[in-house]
Amino acid sequence: MIHEVDEVLKGLIGGGALAGSGIEVSFEVPTRDWAARRNAPVVNAYLYDVREDVSQRQRGRTALRDDRDTVVRHRRPPRWFRLSYLVTAWTKTPQDEHRLLSAVLATLLPHELIAADELPETLGRLGLAVPVTVGGSRPEARSVADIWSALGGELKPSVDVAVTVPFPSYPDYAAGPLVTEGAAVRIRGVDGGPPVSEERAHRPRRIAAARAAHEQAAARRTERT
Incomplete structure (x- = not known):
């Protein structure tokens, strides 16, 4: 210069x-x-x-x-x-x-x-x-x-x-790449199971499915009686 x-x-x-x-x-x-x-x-x-x-x-x-x-x-x-x-x-x-x-x-x-x-x-x-x-x-x-x-x-x-x-x-x-998502922690499940974060993500569906099965079983018992 x-x-x-x-x-x-x-x-x-x-x-x-x-x-x-x-x-x-x-x-x-x-x-x-x-x-x-x-x-x-x-x-x-x-x-x-x-x-x-x-x-x-x-x-x-x-x-x-x-x-x-x-x-x-x-x-x-x-x-x-x-x-x-x-x-x-x-x-x-x-x-x-x-x-x-x-x-x-x-x-x-x-x-x-x-x-x-x-x-x-x-x-x-x-x-x-x-x-x-x-x-x-x-x-x-x-x-x-x-x-x-x-x-x-x-x-x-x-x-x-x-x-x-x-x-x-x-x-x-x-500069590093632009951050577009929030931070997440993924912890491996016990005995090689799915990550805890995935297990928690699917938990509401399993609860809803179990509730629906329980209601169907109760309805069938009512019909028998």
Whole structure:
């Protein structure tokens, strides 16, 4: 699903204040070699950290129902992961880079919560809104200086953008067959006889038959006398 988050972020950054500008949105690693090959303005969104947001972890399971409202499968709650991007602007002058970063901020700030129907298929299928944090704090032990040092480049102005997305917890579990009858206990009769439940079921008929035979015998005795 990370590539779908890339698509969402690219659509957000490329729209709004930057719509129609033709400015590229890149997800490549912003190394020195990459920067040297740039010959046009570009906004870079480098994914530098992926980790679970354990504060949103849930237990249990969710029932999935069909059109008849029958439970057909069980699903675990999704696991939420925080995808952190280092967003930078690359132009020939610092002033233009600052303008680009301002445009990125103006575009992203109104989208701090993305509805499920605005997400790509796999993400949207879960029916959960996705929060976007703009300019928040970075994960522990990941300072901006450490990131640029690892990339081998010089420190640049940047905006930290974090998208927290749900990942399905596989697999789903099939539900048992639909119960259509009440519970019944069947106990074997003595000496191989019929089950007690069957014997009780036939008892009213035997009583009625015995009563009818008794009444017939009584009627015959009356006729003899």
